Amino acid sequence: MENQWTKSGNKYFSSEVSQQMPLLPVAIFNIERDARSGDLYLEETASAFEFAHKLYAVETKLIARTLKTYENTSANLGVLLNGVKGTGKTVTSKQIANASGLPILLINADYPGMSTFINCIQQDVLIMIDEYEKIYRGEDSSVLTVMDGILSNGFRRIFLLTTNQLRINDNLVQRPGRLRYLKTFTDLTKEVIEEIVDDLLIHKHLRDVTVRFISRLQLITIDIVTAIVKEVNIHEESPEAFSDIFNVKKNEDLFNVFIIQDNEKIIDKKAITLNLSSFKEQNVGAELWADGYDYNLGEIVSVMDWRTVIVKQTKSKPYPLGKKVPVSLLSANKEGSTVAVAEDNTPYIPEGGVQNPDHDAYYDIKIVLTIEPVDNLHKSFTGLC
Numbered sequence: 001m002e003n004q005w006t007k008s009g010n011k012y013f014s015s016e017v018s019q020q021m022p023l024l025p026v027a028i029f030n031i032e033r034d035a036r037s038g039d040l041y042l043e044e045t046a047s048a049f050e051f052a053h054k055l056y057a058v059e060t061k062l063i064a065r066t067l068k069t070y071e072n073t074s075a076n077l078g079v080l081l082n083g084v085k086g087t088g089k090t091v092t093s094k095q096i097a098n099a100s101g102l103p104i105l106l107i108n109a110d111y112p113g114m115s116t117f118i119n120c121i122q123q124d125v126l127i128m129i130d131e132y133e134k135i136y137r138g139e140d141s142s143v144l145t146v147m148d149g150i151l152s153n154g155f156r157r158i159f160l161l162t163t164n165q166l167r168i169n170d171n172l173v174q175r176p177g178r179l180r181y182l183k184t185f186t187d188l189t190k191e192v193i194e195e196i197v198d199d200l201l202i203h204k205h206l207r208d209v210t211v212r213f214i215s216r217l218q219l220i221t222i223d224i225v226t227a228i229v230k231e232v233n234i235h236e237e238s239p240e241a242f243s244d245i246f247n248v249k250k251n252e253d254l255f256n257v258f259i260i261q262d263n264e265k266i267i268d269k270k271a272i273t274l275n276l277s278s279f280k281e282q283n284v285g286a287e288l289w290a291d292g293y294d295y296n297l298g299e300i301v302s303v304m305d306w307r308t309v310i311v312k313q314t315k316s317k318p319y320p321l322g323k324k325v326p327v328s329l330l331s332a333n334k335e336g337s338t339v340a341v342a343e344d345n346t347p348y349i350p351e352g353g354v355q356n357p358d359h360d361a362y363y364d365i366k367i368v369l370t371i372e373p374v375d376n377l378h379k380s381f382t383g384l385c
Helices: 060-071 089-100 114-119 142-148 190-200 204-215 222-235 360-364
Strands: 003-008 011-016 028-033 040-046 077-082 104-106 125-129 157-163 181-184 255-261 264-272 287-290 295-305 308-312 366-373
Touching (some): 060 077, 060 089, 060 181, 089 125, 190 204, 204 222, 295 366
Parallel strands (some): 028 104, 104 125, 125 157
Antiparallel strands (some): 255 264, 255 366
């Protein structure tokens, strides 16, 4: 039996074609269940998704690709957008839905008879399941019934799924016939952060310190950036002033380690933890360790500033900078000289160097190290430190 729709207020009930109701209009509908009869119906909620604020990090290419693929194929099209709240996945899914020009059906609960109900819809529609993992938990395959149950009715669907955590049925992963596109939304880029800060920040003299603070967070979302900027606007102070009470976490324990050579920095280790996060005079004589005491970076013999020290090799761990073999400087006892290790990872002992690790002079070899906190964008920020 061919079905169409009976409309009562903003509710649409599936019914026989003899009642001569038109097709669904282009609008947004919730799929609901009648408490008495158990029948499913559609409730119209809006004509389209609206956005009350400027949109950032718009996925223009993904939106265009999705629509072009739909227009140039004949089967159903599935798209999964994954990422923590505030990274833009739901906004992107709404933009795709608006641009599709199709009626938008929202699945907010796993009702019995869902596949049968969707299968009776005699027109192309877009089906959106926001926070899919909360509706279809674990290995629940009912969503596959929804997706596959409509294959024979002659009409097409776009399926838009969003997840906060990528926990979906294995039958959806690496199955482009069901989910053609899978995109994970991560931290905002430097450019987007700066755009938000430039748009919203009132106290422009705090712009650089605000961007630096945000760049060191463990998680960087539009919601978090906006909240920090609003806090700065209210109190006119650097984010560092309220960092101990604000509900965000910083990557304070991750550092890049550099060797200073001829006043230039040479990267030696990236994104490691250190037993000291800054240096003071009382640290002289202490040993500098990395990655939970897996690597000994040497004994601190002098503190140049809060992030720069001179270290020497220790007899307990005579392999500075985490090397597996002893290293030599091009000139013994010359601070800041080049560290030399042969290609086969054996020590290169130049003329004038000290070859015998048992010789006391070996432990007088000194290296200048400097550390920099790691930002969460994996990009260099001007004036980061």
